[in-house]
Amino acid sequence: MEPLLKVENIKKTYGKSSAAYTALENISFDIHEGEFVGIMGPSGAGKSTLLNMLATIDSPTEGKIYMRDVSIHDMKxxxxxxxxxxxxxxxxxxxxxxxxxxxxxxxxxxxxxxxMPAKEIDISVNRIAKVFGIEDLLAKYPYQISGGQKQRTAAARALVTEPALILADEPTGALDSKSATDLLESLSELNENNQSTIMLVTHDAYAASFCRRIIFIKDGTLSKEIHRRGQTRKAFFQEIIDVLATIGGEVDDVI
Known part of the structure; x- marks a missing residue:
């Protein structure tokens, strides 16, 4: 089966000549439909640079990124x-x-x-609000709800169009542990029940333990890749911590 996303030999360099800095080099990987993939690595490893290119905010210096065989950076x-x-x-x-x-x-x-027609909008909004448990909040304004509820609202907005690929950038970074868990469980259920394709960029091992596959980046290059397969989430959490310890990443001790 052809991958949904194909990243081929990506390199990203900032600046020129002696002042040039290479943020990413020789990055290649695929993501298939229905995967829940985490991107991890130490601060400055290149996670945000990679995310910006996948989001079409930035372009690679070399290499190509394809979605469904379309080169996304050739579009204007x-x-x-x-x-x-x-x-x-x-x-x-x-x-x-x-x-x-x-x-x-x-x-x-x-x-x-x-x-989209109004009737279809109502159906789509009610469906995604139920997934994130915010059906009772639809008439409220952002200042009337908690941080966790705001993040679930933001997630519902991102997913209401049923995008091919969901890009999540540290989505639990500003949340307390319960709100973070609620959001991550909702994303995990979407992945399992709807086959939603999710790429989560995080430094948090707890958040990453909800993924099914983790790609680790260190010093701008691919360092390691691990799969959850039949492991419990707790066992996968420990494996993530062990890998981060070897490559110098940050860990979160909440589980």
Whole structure:
């Protein structure tokens, strides 16, 4: 089966000549539909640089990134805008909710932009709100809900369009342990029940233990890859900690 995402020999260099700095070099991997993949590594390893290129915010100096056999960095203007809208969902550490809109209005915003009929919008919003357990919050405004509820609202907004690939950048970084667990369990259920494809960038071993596969980056290159397979999440958590200890990554001691 062809991969959903193919990253081929990516290199990213900033600056020129003697001042040049290589953030990523010779990065190659595939992500197939229905995978839940984590990207981990020490601070400065290149995780954010890689995420920015997958999100089409930045372009590689060398190499190619394909989604469904389309080279995403060869697209320009309206084609690129349409590609992002139709294929990518973003969950960030900052919620980026609009305070003047209700929870429901924040979630439906991408559907309204895509000019989906009102009846279909209601069905989609109610369905995704149920997944994240925020059905009772739809009429509230962001200032009336907790940080964990805001992040679940932001996640619902990212997933309401049913994107091909969900990119999550430290989505639990600003949450308490219970709110983080609620969000991660919701993402895990989406992955298992809906075959949603998720790539989670994190430094947190606890968050990463919800993934099915972890790709480790160190000093801008691929360092190691591990798979959960039949392990319990607790056993996978310990394996992640062991790998991070060998490559110098940060760990979180909550489980």
């Amino acid at each position: 203007g309206a084609d690129l805008t349409d590609f992002r809208r139709d294929n990518l969902g973003f969950i960030f550490q900052d919620y980026n909710l609009l305070d003047s809109l209700t929870v429901k209005e924040n979630i439906l915003l991408p559907l309204a932009i895509a000019k």
